[in-house]
Amino acid sequence: MTTKANVLEKATAFYDHFERKGGQDQTTHYCPGCGHGNVHKLIAEALDDLGLAERTVFVSPVGCSVFAYYYFDTGNIQAAHGRAPAVGTGVKRTRPHSIVISYQGDGDLASIGGLEIIHAANRGENMTVFFINNAIYGMTGGQMAPTSLIGQKTSTSPYGRTVENEGYPIRMCELISTLESPVYVERCQLADVKGIMAARKAVRKALQNQADGKGFSFVELLSPCPTGWKMTTHDSLQWIKDFMIPYFPVKVFKDESATRNGRIREPKEYTDEELFKALNLGLLGESQPRDAEFLKNFKTVEMKIAGFGGQGVLTAGAILAAAAMQENLEVSWIPSYGPEKRGGTANCSVILSKDSIGSPMVVSPNVLVVMNDPSLDTFEDAVVSGGLVIVNSSIITRKLKRTDVDVLYIPLSDIAADLGLNAAANMVLLGAYLEYTKLFPLDHLKKIIPYTLKRKTLAEANVKAAEAGAQWMRDNNKR
Ligand SMILES: Cc1ncc(C[n+]2csc(CCOP(=O)(O)OP(=O)(O)O)c2C)c(N)n1
Ligand code: SF4
Structure with a gap:
């Protein structure tokens, strides 16, 4: 009797080689245990399986994922800090059949880009946002983010975040789901296999919604940053469970995917006269x-x-x-x-x-x-x-x-x-x-x-x- 081997291959939405300065073209630039890599993989596999890679434009943010364009064999644009939803809006409005991914960290999305995202959501842009919430500014060395937890020590809150000084951590899914326009808002976690499998489903749904013209989908992913948190990979996963999930509940906040009619907004062509x-x-x-x-x-x-x-x-x-x-x-x-x-x-x-x-x-x-x-x-x-x-x-x-x-x-x-x-x-x-x-x-x-x-x-x-x-x-x- 022969058994068929289960061969796992790299998604074709990834480049074969990640060519960048310093070589190491088989690996990413992310730290060991970083959640970005997991999310990249979920997105690339979804693009493959849904057949969307060819018309995808991936908008990379400023943050550790600034170099996402090294990995995704899609259209790529690198946006200024916090501006990915605005850049994505431009792409989507002019290329309504493209699949636009706005990929953003919590500093990028909830701090400097706080209003960009609210307005893109409110306009119901037919795009997909993946929000990597690791409760810290990873790239710049661990400063406090709008999502850093009360008591969390960061380089800019060395005694721990306090309500008096910095206010409460901002819950973006909760905010965005109060708006009328978004079709789908879900928070997932990357701390265990069960969470990653749920995230896999959410990533797919958010992309499928866009392909169907259903509007703005937002998936938040509670993601480990062992380097910024100064923890082992193992402890980082536990920290998500012990501290992040209690404050940022993992759930679907809004889902009208099944009931919304899909509609691709074609740009209006004006005659010279008009x-x-x-x-x-x-x-x-x-x-x-x-x-x-x-x-x-x-x-x-x-x-x-x-x-x-x-x-x-x-x-x-x-x-x-x-x-x-x-x-x-x-x-x-x-x-x-x-x-x-x-x-x-x-x-x-x-x-x-x-x-x-x-x-x-x-x-x-x-x-x-x-x-x-x-x-x-x-x-x-x-x-x-x-x-x-x-x-x-x-x-x-x-x-x-x-x-x-x-x-x-x-x-x-x-x-x-x-x-x-x-x-x-x-x-x-x-x-x-x-x-x-x-x-x-x-x-x-x-x-x-x-x-x-x-x-x-x-x-x-x-x-x-x-x-x-x-x-x-x-x-x-x-x-
Ligand atoms: C206009 C501007 N302001 C500040 C910076 C510095 N900066 C680079 S990355 C970053 C924060 C990124 O944090 P986050 O969005 O949480 O992403 P992560 O690195 O954790 O993935 C900041 C403030 C910048 N590049 N541009
Ligand atoms: S600093 Fe944090 S977010 Fe950045 S690559 Fe390292 S683990 Fe990932």
Whole structure:
């Protein structure tokens, strides 16, 4: 008689080798006895068995599981601390048929990301959250987490957590299950085989719910951290049973999986017409498609325009972006201003590109416009070598320290004032900039200006200011 061997194989949702710095590609980076490894295994096996790995996007958090992307042969994104549910929301909304896993520790989910998770749950995002509650910040060396127990000694509660000083440990399942939207909320434990088998079921249900379009599923796993707790593996498992489970009851808090109708929310596709109408751009049909030659030579503009509130730096950026959009360029514009209501500092980042723009932030501009002294002081060093700096010499009296950039000193405010348009230095700037760079004809900008100003009566004056800027450039910058 022959008996069939029971061969246990690594789930195919794991990579064959976990290639990372320092070798050891057969093992994980987790400490011996850590619960993360168990949960990874439960997830990978579930993805295999449910046939979901190919369309899964695993969002790793900040914490010990920051490197989850070394292990899962799925789509992977590493989110900023606490932001996995927001990143997951973005993925899910744009790729509704993907399976999004937000995998988070208790520091990540219940502390810095406390509101992210509540709102993702409240919106009923069709995603699955695995919440690894090990009652401590493991990665950073054992600081107190929102879930650390009363009396628990951590590096930031060396005498033990007290209610008076740190409040009660937060029970996330209890909080989240008060919300209407979540479909399934369960807490499991990883302290013994029975608990792990229950967790296995919960992991599967939470993923299946998502595949069926049933909404937000949340599985908390009470998980050992022998290193952070300074215990043996054996004692850690006992500690979960003796101390964690009494405070964090292991149970199903909410389960509407059987009664909810599944629904995959497809993103709404807007026609250009609808978009332009909704954004009040009013420009449809007036775009100026640029020829292949222009696009071939076009170098991405990463511009920072900075000054004080009231100088129109944000408006200048928005108008330039709107005009460039009409040239069929990809554009982004993002404002940044201080807390002051009026007169504080303000700047905006503008990107003009022939390709899709990844991030709208401009950290190292290749064009910097500075309208006042503090802006020059703040951003001068950030400009890339060989970049262009435009200085409003009506206000800024000093010269640039940098010698590796091109600089134009233009009396923007004076030119505007000479026209009786004190507030239009920003338009003078745009006119001068277009004349200098020949990015596109001034006439195109002039067409846009009336659309972009709230007070249409000012359109003519602003057009004049732009013309004056261009004229100044022709008169003063004979290249
Ligand atoms: C914005 C930000 N703040 C703080 C940190 C430092 N930091 C890294 S991991 C971590 C806590 C992680 O704890 P937890 O979420 O419980 O995960 P664990 O390591 O226990 O799995 C902190 C505070 C960071 N990386 N980013
Ligand atoms: S510190 Fe804790 S959570 Fe981090 S890998 Fe080690 S045991 Fe796991």
